[in-house]
Amino acid sequence: MIKKQLSYLISPEDAGQTVEQFLRKKGYSHRLVVHLRNTPLGLSIGKETAYTSHMLKPGEILFVTLKEEENSEHIVPTRLPLSIAYEDEDILVVNKAPGMPIHPSQGHFENTLANAVAWYYQSLGESFVYRAINRLDRDTSGLLIIAKHMLSACVLSDQMVKRQIHREYRAIVCGQTPEYGLIDQPIGRAPGSTVLRRIDWEEGEAARTHFWRLSYDEERDLSYIRLSLETGRTHQIRVHMASIGHPLPGDFLYHPDCRWISRQPLHSYRLDFIHPVSGRELSFTAPLPEDMASLVPYIHRSPLG
Structure with a gap:
């Protein structure tokens, strides 16, 4: 084909x-x-x-x-909600729902973003190779790029390595953060765990996170912040914010306080990158999911919005 x-x-x-x-x-x-x-x-x-x-x-x-004769036959097409922010013949940009893994794994064979995309391609009568470019944790919502062929995957993967895909996140964290902060602390695996990460000054990989406080809810002691990453380490935002005393509430790994929300309130809000074929500059934003948005009206908004 x-x-x-x-x-x-x-x-x-x-x-x-x-x-x-x-x-x-x-x-x-x-x-x-x-x-x-x-x-x-x-x-x-x-x-x-x-x-x-x-x-x-x-x-x-x-x-x-x-x-391409290859097809992701091992991914079972499953009819699941799929929010498409943008599509052309080269790329697909989706707004992933919270609670949805991006890849099939043990215990998650038919309820992932890959399954939803496989169903979408099947409904169009097209062959399908799943190539997610950026990664989001299961409970993190928001924008994610999927390459529709080998060239798009190649160029976008190179952009990721060169940090040319600019990602901006929104999060709700515990406590009143400074108006601005830069966290420059290396992240590594926690001993004895394949999942947990921690600040590791001896063997960790360099990680830098910028954040800005958008607003603060004094009653609930929650800050609404935007974040920009210079690196893309596993659990970077969750580990970095917890390390400075402002963990994400509802984070089952790093701060399982579910009074306000049942998952970490972290959202991939904006993506800026160069189209892999046309070379056009692209920019996308995705609104907060309902569980995060329901908290934000209670937070007094700052001029930064």
């Missing part, structure tokens, strides 16, 4: 590069270039196969044909 066809007009500036050099600069990985090289007419110029070592000339048109 053909998933994507692209063409590139070779400019005088591009001339003199090999096909592989040209494609690598466009964000294609070496693995993807090899896949195209091994696909009949995956790379072509003038209806003839173009070898990856071919030296490009001005005015040539390089055609790329992405074909």
Whole structure:
């Protein structure tokens, strides 16, 4: 099945590069270039196969044909709510509900985001390979990018590594936070656990979290904050905020106080990134889910909103 066809007009500036050099600069990985090289007419110029070592000339048109026979057959299509914030032929941006894992795992075979996306593709009569680009914990809600083919996955994964996908979160935390804070503390696994994380100055990985207080509820002693991450460590926001005395209420791992909410009130509110194919700048926001929004009206809003 053909998933994507692209063409590139070779400019005088591009001339003199090999096909592989040209494609690598466009964000294609070496693995993807090899896949195209091994696909009949995956790379072509003038209806003839173009070898990856071919030296490009001005005015040539390089055609790329992405074909995928692979299918995520092990993911069971399940009819579940799926909130789509944006879709085109290259990417899918979804607003994940709280309580929904993003991948099947032991005990979660048919109730994950992957199952919902599989059902969606099946309803369209399309083949399906599940490629979630950013990760969200099961009880964290909000925006998540899914690549619809190999090229999108390749380029977006590279953007993640280079920290070019900018993520902004909203959270409700215990206590009155400073108006602004930067938490710069390494995070590592807690001894004897594959799940828990902790601040680990000896073996932890660098982690930096910026936060701004948007408002404060004096009666409940809760702050509503926005956060921006420089790194993407497992449980980073939850561990960092707990480490400075402002844990997320309802967090079953780090602060299981469920008086106000039954899960950690953490929401992937905004994503800014470059479209993996067109190069357009994209920006998306997602409203707070109901359980978080129900708390915010009780919080006096600051001018930062």
